[in-house]
Amino acid sequence: MLVDRRLRNAAPLTLAALAVAAMRWLARARVADDYDSIGFVRGIERYDLAALRPHFPGYPVYVALAKLGAAAGLPPLTAATLVSALAAGAAAVAVWRLGYSAAGGERAERAGSVALALYAAAWLPWQLGGAALSDMTATALVALAFAALTVERRAFAALAGVALALALGTRASYWPLAASFAVVAARRPHRRAAAAGALAGLVAWIVPFVAVVHPAALVALARTHLTGHFTTWGGTIATEPRFGLRLFAFARGLVYDGVVAHRWLLLAAAPLVLVCARALPRSRTAWLVVAAPYALWVLFAQNVVEQPRHLLPLVVFACVMLGVALARRPPVAVAVVALALAASVPLAWMRAHTPPAAAQAAAWIKATYPQKNSVAVFGGKSIRFFEELAPEIQTRTRTWASEVDVELERLDVLPPALYITSEVDVDARRARRVGDGPTFCRDVRLDRAQPCLTLRRYRLGR
Numbered sequence: 001m002l003v004d005r006r007l008r009n010a011a012p013l014t015l016a017a018l019a020v021a022a023m024r025w026l027a028r029a030r031v032a033d034d035y036d037s038i039g040f041v042r043g044i045e046r047y048d049l050a051a052l053r054p055h056f057p058g059y060p061v062y063v064a065l066a067k068l069g070a071a072a073g074l075p076p077l078t079a080a081t082l083v084s085a086l087a088a089g090a091a092a093v094a095v096w097r098l099g100y101s102a103a104g105g106e107r108a109e110r111a112g113s114v115a116l117a118l119y120a121a122a123w124l125p126w127q128l129g130g131a132a133l134s135d136m137t138a139t140a141l142v143a144l145a146f147a148a149l150t151v152e153r154r155a156f157a158a159l160a161g162v163a164l165a166l167a168l169g170t171r172a173s174y175w176p177l178a179a180s181f182a183v184v185a186a187r188r189p190h191r192r193a194a195a196a197g198a199l200a201g202l203v204a205w206i207v208p209f210v211a212v213v214h215p216a217a218l219v220a221l222a223r224t225h226l227t228g229h230f231t232t233w234g235g236t237i238a239t240e241p242r243f244g245l246r247l248f249a250f251a252r253g254l255v256y257d258g259v260v261a262h263r264w265l266l267l268a269a270a271p272l273v274l275v276c277a278r279a280l281p282r283s284r285t286a287w288l289v290v291a292a293p294y295a296l297w298v299l300f301a302q303n304v305v306e307q308p309r310h311l312l313p314l315v316v317f318a319c320v321m322l323g324v325a326l327a328r329r330p331p332v333a334v335a336v337v338a339l340a341l342a343a344s345v346p347l348a349w350m351r352a353h354t355p356p357a358a359a360q361a362a363a364w365i366k367a368t369y370p371q372k373n374s375v376a377v378f379g380g381k382s383i384r385f386f387e388e389l390a391p392e393i394q395t396r397t398r399t400w401a402s403e404v405d406v407e408l409e410r411l412d413v414l415p416p417a418l419y420i421t422s423e424v425d426v427d428a429r430r431a432r433r434v435g436d437g438p439t440f441c442r443d444v445r446l447d448r449a450q451p452c453l454t455l456r457r458y459r460l461g462r
Helices: 002-026 035-045 060-071 076-103 105-121 123-128 135-149 154-170 172-186 191-213 215-233 243-256 263-275 284-301 308-326 330-353 357-368 383-389 401-410
Strands: 375-379 394-397 417-421 439-441 452-457
Touching: 002 076, 002 105, 002 330, 035 060, 035 076, 035 383, 060 076, 060 135, 060 154, 060 191, 076 105, 076 123, 076 135, 076 308, 105 123, 105 308, 105 330, 123 135, 123 308, 123 330, 135 154, 135 172, 135 308, 154 172, 154 191, 172 191, 172 284, 172 308, 191 215, 243 263, 243 284, 243 308, 263 308, 263 330, 284 308, 308 330, 357 375, 357 383, 357 439, 357 452, 375 383, 375 401, 383 394, 401 417
Parallel strands: 375 394, 375 417
Antiparallel strands: 417 452, 439 452
């Protein structure tokens, strides 16, 4: 009977996973729509951490998977987004299994199905499932690792360890989830198999990674990156100490950006969820062990204010827990999934058809100044988009107007048109030399860090 049940679930579960992968693929990024995404795309072409292709810690497993697609003839961006979409489909299977296991009893299959449906409809997994970023692949591996632990077999425990180890090679910042995995696995009958699988998985990616990057270079890059992340640009509690803002951004990222990305639809869904809140998974302590360490890590040590994508594993686990709770009342479950879907579908369409603000700005400059050496642009992180989409345009990464003036003195030929982006700080003495220009935007739910970018004319003179 058990075998028959598994066979009965296999076909619809496979179809559901393929459907999720297709949904993510249809809404994939048509241009690398994030500063880090450009680094990954460049890393697929030529892997060089010193040149930020991508930045440390290198994400070797994700880049290696994307390189396989590129080796098969896919463009780097297509290969990167395909890996994310396929990972999203694999995560769907893990979500179903986790919901099934957490509910147990007669509602197990329904809980797994509701959890999967909510995961398919939720916005953040949808967005990152079509991104040239490592988040979805790492989250899928983590979810698969925990899902495999729920199967009381030695082979599955070993596979769980391998998946968790590969997750660390895909996204090292998921290390708190590895610690949680170790605690959970230690209580399982086949903990030695899980440990052996983890060791094998670590060796599988660490050895070639160190060989490619070289130990001395890796140590130097680690020191530079970690120092910058925790002291200058990482968005940690040290660089953004307003705890109230961090808590608000955490909640917003988990619930609004994460699941139902529309304020009125979220308000409609909230009371429906609260009705079923008492039916959360029985093993609440185990879920706390899984979620709490990573939640604290994100809250204090990640850029939770501008980058809700750091919350992706928590959003996926929240879908599982909500699936178990909502399974008690199928009509309520259908309503909540429908509300999440209604919020996500317009954003998925928008993401596929509206480029990031910086990409729009690069396209405008390229169309407005088609002649070579007719324009120069100065800005911050947005300059990466100009380099990628309009490499013929002169650009420099400068974020102070005084730095722009110094850079202009170094140019052999001064272009007739000069622009600075809104990322450039202009002092009072130079403010009168800054003119108006176009502003480009994309919905903030697609890009918390930089939803808008303004190009401003810059004139020389006193």
